[in-house]
Structures are given as structure tokens and as C-alpha cells.
Amino acid sequence: MHYASDNTGPVHPKVMEALLRANEGYAPAYGAEALTREVTNQIREIFEAPDAVVHLVATGTAANSLLLASHTAPWDTIFCSRVSHIHEDECNAPEFYCGGAKLTLVPTEDGKMSPAGLRAAIEAEETRGVHGPQRGPVSLTQATEKGTVHTLEELCALTEVAREFRLRTHMDGARFANALSTLGCSPAEMTWKAGIDMLSFGGTKNGLMGVEAAILFDPARDTEFQLRRKRGAHLFSKHRYLAAQMQAYLTDNLWLDMAAAANAACQNLADGFREAPGANLMYRPEANILFARLPRSTHRRLFAAGAEYHLWNGYLESGAEDERIAARFVTDWSANPSDTERFLSLL
Numbered sequence: 366m367h368y369a370s371d372n373t374g375p376v377h378p379k380v381m382e383a384l385l386r387a388n389e390g391y392a393p394a395y396g397a398e399a400l401t402r403e404v405t406n407q408i409r410e411i412f413e414a415p416d417a418v419v420h421l422v423a424t425g426t427a428a429n430s431l432l433l434a435s436h437t438a439p440w441d442t443i444f445c446s447r448v449s450h451i452h453e454d455e456c457n458a459p460e461f462y463c464g465g466a467k468l469t470l471v472p473t474e475d476g477k478m479s480p481a482g483l484r485a486a487i488e489a490e491e492t493r494g495v496h497g498p499q500r501g502p503v504s505l506t507q508a509t510e511k512g513t514v515h516t517l518e519e520l521c522a523l524t525e526v527a528r529e530f531r532l533r534t535h536m537d538g539a540r541f542a543n544a545l546s547t548l549g550c551s552p553a554e555m556t557w558k559a560g561i562d563m564l565s566f567g568g569t570k571n572g573l574m575g576v577e578a579a580i581l582f583d584p585a586r587d588t589e590f591q592l593r594r595k596r597g598a599h600l601f602s603k604h605r606y607l608a609a610q611m612q613a614y615l616t617d618n619l620w621l622d623m624a625a626a627a628n629a630a631c632q633n634l635a636d637g638f639r640e641a642p643g644a645n646l647m648y649r650p651e652a653n654i655l656f657a658r659l660p661r662s663t664h665r666r667l668f669a670a671g672a673e674y675h676l677w678n679g680y681l682e683s684g685a686e687d688e689r690i691a692a693r694f695v696t697d698w699s700a701n702p703s704d705t706e707r708f709l710s711l712l
């Protein structure tokens with residue numbers, strides 16, 4: 366009953382096999398080998414973006430930070446949601462890589478900014494001349510940190526506001542595949558066709574060992590990205606092992622199958638939560654993350670039986686037994702239906 370995060374799960378066996386196949390003889394270093402060229406072409410095809418630039422890095426924090434830094438001056442501010450990973454969970458790496466740029470937090474509901482909220486935040490910045498921050502890119506997360514998914518209309522409405530102010534747009538797609546699986550649209554529709562300029566394309570949380578692709582749909586800042594990646598110590602020399610993982614991921618739709626499995630497991634959990642006494646869902650679980658409030662006594666029972674997940678705000682130790690405490694449950698591609706059943710019967 367592993368619901369702590371989708372990065373606690375195993376790597377898909379096909380990815381391990383690809384790593385073994387890549388582990389033959391010698392290959393040029395730093396991404397100059399054939400595998401990286403092949404993966405780049407695969408991504409260009411999947412995204413219907415023949416001019417896109419693709420660079421592999423090992424963490425989502427690196428992908429986010431390097432992409433944003435390549436499009437943000439030190440005196441700029443990046444517009445993002447209040448609950449965004451770049452704000453809450455990256456130890457100020459984006460600000461560090463940007464050389465001192467800051468984040469402007471946009472009010473957020475269900476993990477999403479509204480176009481009006483984004484507009485108000487943008488209008489409030491760059492109003493103080495040299496004394497204040499200048500307007501930088503807009504970053505949004507798909508699927509969101511709260512497990513919701515922006516519709517294509519919502520994405521377009523947000524990027525339209527950005528475009529009005531001539532701001533670049535970044536998508537944190539740590540759970541890109543999960544969102545895509547929910548919307549059932551094409552990768553192009555969920556990105557550049559919806560006005561997204563750059564994408565952190567997640568892999569690790571969806572069955573890879575540790576690879577994310579930074580994708581620049583507009584290649585103008587490619588050189589800057591590459592220089593920042595090297596300077597930031599994120600250019601891997603034995604790069605073929607990154608490329609091999611990503612190739613296995615994209616081959617025969619493995620990435621989509623894994624995301625669909627993770628999402629289905631989350632839907633099963635959600636159905637159980639809807640029926641469970643004393644439980645209530647906090648957001649609409651539209652991908653592979655679910656937030657719910659449960660009585661303290663229920664948490665105790667679940668933890669005692671070995672369930673793994675994170676309480677969100679609150680403590681198990683002290684307080685009334687019937688007090689409800691929020692918790693987050695995340696499913697991954699390897700979620701086992703019989704574990705889910707056991708969990709739900711406990712619940």
C-alpha cells in the first residue's frame with residue numbers, strides 16, 4: 366500500500382533492459398552518441414515539433430531551473446501558482462539558477478491559477494521602474510500539484526494572458542503523461558498548440574530511473590540552455606544511459622501505458638474514498654494524486670496496517686480521534702490492485 370509518492374515505485378523492467386542493452390562497448394560521451402539523436406527525433410515526432418530542442422537531465426528540479434533560467438533575467442520575476450513545485454519544493458533552485466530572479470505567487474484554487482488572477486499579478490509587477498522586478502515567464506504545472514488537470518481551454522486562457530504581455534510560458538510536466546492520459550489529446554495540443562514555449566517533460570515519476578527532458582519549442586535560447594546546463598553541473602558525460610531510459614519510455618507507448626495504469630489505480634482509490642465513512646476528497650482527483658481528509662483514528666488504523674502516505678497538514682500524535690486530517694495519496698504505474706483492495710477494505 367505505497368501511496369507516498371510516484372517516485373517511490375520501481376523502474377519499469379523494459380527500461381532496465383534498455384539500460385543493459387546500452388551497456389555494450391564504447392559510445393561518444395556528453396550526448397554525442399546515436400541514442401541521444403534518436404531520442405531527440407522521437408520527441409520531435411511525438412510533439413509534432415521538428416524544430417524543438419531536447420536536452421536530457423536527471424531531475425525535474427534541474428529541468429525547471431535550467432529552462433526558466435534560460436528565459437529569465439536576474440531582475441525578472443516568474444509568475445507561478447502558490448502551490449507550485451518551483452515555489453514549495455525546489456529549495457529556491459529556480460531563483461538560484463536565474464541568478465537572483467524572484468517568483469511572484471499567483472492565487473491558486475485546486476492547484477490552478479485563474480486567467481484573472483494571473484493578469485492581476487502581472488499587472489502589479491513592472492510598475493516601479495528600476496526599483497522593482499521586471500516581468501518574466503509564466504510557469505504552470507500539468508498535472509497540478511493537487512492532482513487536478515488543466516483543460517486545453519484553461520491552458521490556452523492562461524497562455525493568452527502571458528502572450529498579451531509578451532511573456533514566455535513554461536510547463537512543469539513532472540506528471541505530463543498522467544495529464545495527457547486524462548485529457549486524451551495529443552502532446553502538441555497540450556503544449557505548443559496551447560501556447561507553451563518550454564516543457565519539463567517528466568519521466569522519473571512515471572517509471573524511469575532518473576530522466577526528464579527539457580524541451581524548448583522555440584530553439585532561440587538553445588545555446589544559453591546548454592551553457593547553463595554545463596555550468597550548473599547537469600551535463601552527464603555517460604549520457605547514453607539517460608537516452609536509453611527515455612528511448613524505452615517512448616517506444617511502443619510505454620510512457621502512456623504506465624500513466625494510464627497509475628491514473629486507473631488513483632480512480633479506484635477515489636471511488637473507495639467516496640464511499641468511505643468520514644472521508645472527503647479535497648480536490649477532484651484527475652490524474653494520479655488524491656488528497657483526502659480522514660479522521661485521525663482512520664489514519665492510525667491505516668498506518669498501523671502498513672499503508673504509506675503523507676499527512677499534509679496535521680499530526681497523528683495529539684488531538685481528537687475524530688478530527689479530520691488531510692493526507693496525500695499518489696499512485697504509480699506499478700500499483701498493485703490487490704494492495705488497493707486491501708487498503709480500501711481497511712478504509
Ligand SMILES: *Cc1c(COP(=O)(O)O)cnc(C)c1O
Pocket residue numbers: 423424425426427429450451506509510537539540569570
Ligand atoms: C517531483 C516533481 C518535480 C521534480 O522533482 P525532482 O525531485 O527534482 O525530480 C517537479 N515538479 C513537480 C510538480 C513534481 O511533482
